[in-house]
Amino acid sequence: MRMTRRHVLKQAGLAAAVTTTSPWWLVRTSHAQRAKKLVFWHVPNFTPLADDLQKQQVYEFAKQAGLKDSDVEYDVVANEQAQAKLAAAIEAGNPPDVMRLYESNVQFYAAGGHLLDVHDLVEKMRKEPKGIFESAMTSVVYKGRAMGVPLAVNPWPVHARLDLLDQAKVEYPKTWDEFVETSKKIQSPPRLFAFGMCLGLVEDTTDNVMNLLWCYGGKMVEADNKTVVMSSPENVAGVKVIEAMFKTHKIIPPGAISWDNSGNNKAYQSRQAAFVMNPSSIYAYLDGNDKDLQKATGLFPVPAGPRGTVNQIDTWAYGAFKKTPYPDLAKGLLDYFMQPANYDKIIQSTGGRWVPVYKRLFDSPFWREKPAFKHFIKMAETGVPVSYAGSPTPAAGEVLNTHLVPKMIQRVLVENWEPARALDECHKRIVEIYARYAKG
Amino acid sequence: MRSVSRTRRSLQWVGNTLLALMLVWTLVPFYWMIATSLKKDREIYGFEATLIPHQPTLANYARLFAKTPFILYLRNSTIIAVGTTIASLVFGTLGAYALARLRFPGRKVIARGLVFTYLVPPALLFIPLFAVMSTLRLVDTHQGLILTYLSFSVPFCTWLLMGYFRSVPLELEEAALVDGCTRLGSLVRVILPMSLPALAVVAFFAFTQSWNEFLYANVFVNSVEVRTVTTGLTLFIVEDVFFWGPMMAASFLSALPPLVIYLIFQRWVVKGLTLGAVKG
Numbered sequence: 001m002r003m004t005r006r007h008v009l010k011q012a013g014l015a016a017a018v019t020t021t022s023p024w025w026l027v028r029t030s031h032a033q034r035a036k037k038l039v040f041w042h043v044p045n046f047t048p049l050a051d052d053l054q055k056q057q058v059y060e061f062a063k064q065a066g067l068k069d070s071d072v073e074y075d076v077v078a079n080e081q082a083q084a085k086l087a088a089a090i091e092a093g094n095p096p097d098v099m100r101l102y103e104s105n106v107q108f109y110a111a112g113g114h115l116l117d118v119h120d121l122v123e124k125m126r127k128e129p130k131g132i133f134e135s136a137m138t139s140v141v142y143k144g145r146a147m148g149v150p151l152a153v154n155p156w157p158v159h160a161r162l163d164l165l166d167q168a169k170v171e172y173p174k175t176w177d178e179f180v181e182t183s184k185k186i187q188s189p190p191r192l193f194a195f196g197m198c199l200g201l202v203e204d205t206t207d208n209v210m211n212l213l214w215c216y217g218g219k220m221v222e223a224d225n226k227t228v229v230m231s232s233p234e235n236v237a238g239v240k241v242i243e244a245m246f247k248t249h250k251i252i253p254p255g256a257i258s259w260d261n262s263g264n265n266k267a268y269q270s271r272q273a274a275f276v277m278n279p280s281s282i283y284a285y286l287d288g289n290d291k292d293l294q295k296a297t298g299l300f301p302v303p304a305g306p307r308g309t310v311n312q313i314d315t316w317a318y319g320a321f322k323k324t325p326y327p328d329l330a331k332g333l334l335d336y337f338m339q340p341a342n343y344d345k346i347i348q349s350t351g352g353r354w355v356p357v358y359k360r361l362f363d364s365p366f367w368r369e370k371p372a373f374k375h376f377i378k379m380a381e382t383g384v385p386v387s388y389a390g391s392p393t394p395a396a397g398e399v400l401n402t403h404l405v406p407k408m409i410q411r412v413l414v415e416n417w418e419p420a421r422a423l424d425e426c427h428k429r430i431v432e433i434y435a436r437y438a439k440g
Numbered sequence: 441m442r443s444v445s446r447t448r449r450s451l452q453w454v455g456n457t458l459l460a461l462m463l464v465w466t467l468v469p470f471y472w473m474i475a476t477s478l479k480k481d482r483e484i485y486g487f488e489a490t491l492i493p494h495q496p497t498l499a500n501y502a503r504l505f506a507k508t509p510f511i512l513y514l515r516n517s518t519i520i521a522v523g524t525t526i527a528s529l530v531f532g533t534l535g536a537y538a539l540a541r542l543r544f545p546g547r548k549v550i551a552r553g554l555v556f557t558y559l560v561p562p563a564l565l566f567i568p569l570f571a572v573m574s575t576l577r578l579v580d581t582h583q584g585l586i587l588t589y590l591s592f593s594v595p596f597c598t599w600l601l602m603g604y605f606r607s608v609p610l611e612l613e614e615a616a617l618v619d620g621c622t623r624l625g626s627l628v629r630v631i632l633p634m635s636l637p638a639l640a641v642v643a644f645f646a647f648t649q650s651w652n653e654f655l656y657a658n659v660f661v662n663s664v665e666v667r668t669v670t671t672g673l674t675l676f677i678v679e680d681v682f683f684w685g686p687m688m689a690a691s692f693l694s695a696l697p698p699l700v701i702y703l704i705f706q707r708w709v710v711k712g713l714t715l716g717a718v719k720g
Contacts, residue, residue, distance in 0.1 A: 041662070046678055048507070075662035078674035088659045092570040094579075191487050204680070261680040270485035281679045289481055 036073040038062055038329050041086075041096040043079050046284040050349040051076075057346070061336040065329060090114055095321040097330040103314045103385065104397035106140050106148035109321075111394050115147040116320040116327055121334055122146035128340060130359040133380045138391045139315035148317030149334050152347070152354035154279045155379035156207060156312040157299035161186070161274040172300050176215060176241060179275075179303045183251040186274050193253040195245060196273030199413065200259035205406035206399075207386050208264075208277050211312045213238035214388060215305030220399065220430065221390035228434055230427035231420070238305070239412055239419035246413050257414060269293070277302065279314065283372065284353035299372045301379060313383030316354070355380050395437040404429050470695070477501070477689035484684050500685035501693075509664050510690060513672035516582065517651055518697070520668060523586040524593055524650040525643050531590065532597030532642055537627050539598065540605035541613070551602065558595040562655050565591070570659055580662050588656045593646040600645075604638035605631055640708035648698045669694040 040058050045051055055074055062072045075096070077085055083105070089095045095114065109115050122140065125132050136150035160172055164186040173179040183194030198204035210220060217234035221227060229235075246252045253273070256263065265282050267273035269290065276282065286294035301309050318337065320330040336342060340358055347356045348366050355376055356362065362377045387396030399405070408426035411417040476484060478496040504510045538544075539551050569588055570579070578584030608631050616626040632639065654670045661667055669690070676687035702709065 044675060044678055046681070073662065076664060076675070077662070078671070078677065079679055080674050080677050081658050081671070085659055088567055088570055091567045092574060094570070094574050262682055265680050266485060266682075269481075270487060272487055278680075281681055285681045 037067055037071040037326050038065075038333065039073040039075070039096040039098075039324075040333065041075050041077045041082070041099040043077055043082050043100050045350055046281065046288065046353055047349055047351055050346055053346050053349050057337060057342055058333065061333050064336070065332055067329075090321075090323075093323060095323050097324040097326065098318055098320050098333055100151060101148060101317050101319040103139055103316070104387070104392035104394065104400065106317050106319060107142055107392055108394045108397055109319060110142035110147035114322055115142075116322050116324070116330065117145050117147060118149050118320060118331060118334060119146045121149055121331060121338065124335075125149070125338055125358070128358055128360065132357045133359060135313055135380065135383050136315045136317075136357050138385055140317050141391075148319045149338060150357045151316045151318055151337075153357055153380045153383065154314050154316065154353075154355050155376055155383055156211065156277055156279055156302075156314070157375065157379065158302055159268055159276050159278060159280075159282050160298045160300055161271075161296055162298045163296040164192075164274050172298065173303050176212070176303045176305050180245060180249050180251065183245075183275070184249060187251060189250065189253075192272055192274065193267075194251040194274045196264040196267035196276040197242070197245070197252050197256055198259055198261070198264045198277075199246070199252065199256040199406070199409060200263060201403045201406045201410070202259070202261045202263075203400055203403075204259075204261045204264060204278070205409065206403070207312055209239075209242065209405050209409050210386055210388070211277060211302055211310065212242060212305070214310035214384070215302060215307060216241065217305070217307040219389045220387060220405075221396070221434065223389045225390040225393055225395070226434060226438060228427060228431045230430050231423045234307075235423050236419050239409065239423060241305075242409060243412050243419060257410060277312075280352050280355075284351050287351045297372065299375065301375050310388070311379045311383045312386060312388075313380060314385065315357075393437065395434045398433050398437075399430055402429075402433075473688045473692050473695075476684055477686075477692050479685065481685060500689040504686050504689050504693075508672070508675070508686070508690075509667075510669075510672065510693075512664065513667055513669045514694070516666055517668040517670075517694070519582050520585050520589070521647050521651040521697075523582065524589040525646040527586060527590055528593040528597045528646040529639060529643055531594045532601050533627070533632065533639075535594065535598040536601035536605050537623075537631065540602045541623075551599075554595040554599050558592060558599070562592070566655055566659050569656070573660055579660055580666055582666060584660055585657060585666070585668075586650075588660060589646075589650040589653060593649055597642040597646060600642055601635065601638055604635045608634050637708045640705045644701060644705055644709050647701055651694075651698055 038058075042051065042054055042058075045054075058074055059069060059072060062069070073096075077099075082099075086095060086099065090109075090112075101109065106115070122137075123146075132150065133153045136153045137146070140146050140148040140150050158172075165172060165182070168182070168185045170182050170185060173182045179195075186192075187194035198208045210218075213219070213235050216238035218229075218232055218238045219235075220230055222229060246254075246256075253267065256267075259267075264273065264276040264278055265285070268276045268278075268282055269285065271293065280299065283294065283297060283299060286297060301311055303309065318334050320327070320334060324330045337346075340361065343358065344356070344361050344364070347354050347361065348364075352370070352373060356367075359377075361367070367373050367376065385392045385396075386400060387393065390396055404426050408422045411422035411425070412419050475491065475493055477500050478493045478498070479490070480495060480497055480499070483490060483494055535554075539547060569591070573579045573584045573588065576584070578587060612634075613626045613630050616630045617623075621629060652670060653668075657668045657671045658674075661671060673687060673690055673694070676683040676690065
C-alpha cells in the first residue's frame with residue numbers, strides 16, 4: 001500500500017492522541033479497578049510490639065466493619081521511602097486509604113486537595129475528658145478544618161548523660177550560659193564532646209538551630225505566616241552563641257558540620273556526645289539496644305535563653321486520602337485507632353517514642369513513674385513546631401527541605417561570614433519562598 | 441635491548457600497582473560490610489573504627505533470619521531475577537534474530553528505538569508504568585515486577601545479541617535452511633550454539649540488573665510477600681536510627697547470588713564481553 005502524506009498525518013495524529021490521553025485513562029481505570037476495600041500503609045516503629053498491635057487493630061476494625069481479611073491490604077512501607085512512594089501513588093491515582101504523615105505533610109497534601117476532611121473525628125477527640133494537647137492542632141488544621149488526625153505530640157528534649165554530670169558534680173544546666181560552662185567540665189575531646197548539635201545540611205540542623213534561636217527571642221516567621229523575621233537581632237544573638245560554642249568553646253564536635261540526620265543519634269549512642277537535642281527516638285533505641293546507656297540518660301527541657309525555655313515538638317498525624325472509594329471505612333479505621341483504650345496500647349508499646357495526644361493518658365503510671373518522662377507533659381503542652389511562630393505550612397516545609405537554615409549556619413561556621421550577613425541571605429530566600437506560596 | 445626490557449618491567453610494575461589499587465578500592469567496601477556484620481552494636485558505634493571485629497558475633501545474622509522475613513525477600517528476588525533473565529533471553533534472542541536477519545520495513549527504526557528505550561531513565565518511567573501495572577492489576581505481584589524489568593533488560597539484551605548474530609556467517613544459516621531447517625530451527629541449532637558467550641553476558645546482565653533494582657521494586661511492591669531484598673534493606677532504617685549490623689549482614693548475603701552466578705559463568709562472560717568489543 002502506498003503511503004500518502006495524508007495517511008502519515010492521520011496515523012501520527014492518532015498516535016499523538018493515544019499517547020497524550022492514555023496516562024489519564026490508565027490512572028482513571030486503575031483507580032476504579034481497586035480490589036481491596038481498605039488499604040493501610042504502615043510505617044514501622046522501633047518496637048515490633050507496636051507494629052504487631054497496629055496490624056492487629058487494623059484487622060480487628062475490619063472484622064467489626066464486616067470485612068474479610070482478604071478485603072484488607074496492610075502494607076509495611078519503610079520510613080525512608082514513604083514519601084517518594086506516596087508521591088508516586090498519588091500521581092498514579094492510587095494512594096492508600098490511610099497512612100501516618102509527618103508534620104508539614106498534612107498541610108502539604110491538604111493544600112493539594114488529597115486529604116479527606118476529618119474535622120468531626122478531631123472534634124470528638126477534643127471532647128474526651130481533659131481533651132487533647134492543642135499544640136498538635138497547628139499541624140493538622142488547614143484553612144480552619146482538621147485534615148489529619150493528630151497521633152502523637154513528640155517533644156525534642158535534650159538527651160543528657162547523667163553519669164557524666166554526676167562525675168563532674170554538676171546539675172543539668174538551666175540556661176545556655178550554664179550549658180557552656182557545664183559542657184567544658186564534662187567533655188574530654190576528641191573522644192567525648194559535650195554537645196552533639198546537628199550542623200550538617202539536613203533537617204535536624206534546622207530543628208536544633210531554630211530551637212536555640214527561640215530561646216534568644218528569635219523565630220523564622222510571625223504567626224501570620226507571612227512576615228519573615230529571620231534577620232532579626234534576636235536571631236543574630238542566637239547564632240553568635242552557636243558560633244561561640246563551635247569556634248571558641250569547642251564543645252561541638254567539628255565533624256558535626258557534615259552530619260546527616262542520624263549523626264547526633266550516632267554520637268550519643270556511641271557515647272561521643274554528652275548532650276543532644278532530638279526526639280526520643282534515641283531513648284527508644286537505647287531501650288532495645290543499650291540499657292546501660294538508657295539508665296544513664298535523662299530527658300530535659302532545652303536550657304533557657306534571655307527569653308526563657310522554648311521546646312520544639314513535632315506532630316505526627318494520620319491522613320485519610322480523598323481518592324479512597326470507601327471514605328467511611330477509612331474514617332472508621334481512624335476512629336478505631338484513636339479510641340483511647342486502643343490508642344493507649346499502641347502509645348505505651350512504643351516505649352516513650354510516641355507521646356500521647358490525649359492529656360488524660362499522662363495520668364497512667366507509664367508516664368508518671370519514669371523520671372525520664374517527667375518533663376514531657378509540659379513540653380507537649382507548650383511546645384512549638386519548627387516553623388514557629390508560624391504554622392507548618394507548605395512554605396515552611398520547603399524552607400525545611402531546602403536546608404536554608406543549615407546553609408546559613410554553615411556560612412558562619414565554615415565560611416566565617418558574620419552572623420548578620422548569613423542571616424540576611426537566609427532571610428531573603430525565605431521571603432521568596434513565602435511570597436511564592438502566598439501568590440498560590 | 442636492556443633498556444626495552446627495563447621499560448617493559450617498569451610498565452608492568454605500574455600496571456600491577458594500579459591493579460592492586462583498584463583491587464583494594466573494590467574489595468575494601470565489601471570487607472567493611474562483612475566486618476560490620478560481625479560486630480556488636482557497641483563496637484559499630486565505638487569511637488575507634490575497628491578493622492577486625494574485636495568479638496566477632498553472628499548475632500546480626502541470627503536476628504536477620506529469626507526476626508525478619510529475609511528468606512522471603514531472598515525467595516522473591518530469586519523468582520523475579522530468574523524470571524526476568526529467562527524472559528529476557530527468550531525475547532531478546534527472538535528480537536535480535538529478527539532485526540539481524542529478517543528484512544522488513546522499519547527494521548532500522550526499531551533497532552535504533554531499542555537504544556533510545558534503554559536510555560530513558562527509570563525516574564521518568566516509574567509513574568506511567570505504575571499506572572499501567574495498576575490497570576493490569578499487576579501491582580504487588582511477581583509478574584508485574586518481571587514485566588517491568590523487561591522494559592530495561594530486553595532492549596539491552598536484543599541490542600547486544602543483534603551484534604553477535606550479525607557476526608555469525610550467513611552461509612552457515614543458509615546451509616541449514618537448504619537442509620530443511622526452519623528459521624527457528626536454524627536459530628536454535630546454528631546461531632545460538634555459536635553465541636553462548638553472548639547469551640552468558642546477557643543472562644548475567646539481566647540477572648544482576650533485576651536483582652539489584654530498587655526504584656520500581658520500591659514503588660510497585662507493597663506487601664511483605666512480594667518484597668525484594670533491596671527494598672527489604674530499607675526496613676533496617678527506622679526514623680533516624682540505622683540498624684547497621686543486620687543491614688550489613690543482609691547486604692552481604694544479598695551480594696552473594698550475583699557473585700556466585702558470575703563465578704560460574706566467568707569464563708563465558710569474559711569471552712562474551714571481549715568478543716563484543718570487536719563485533720558490537
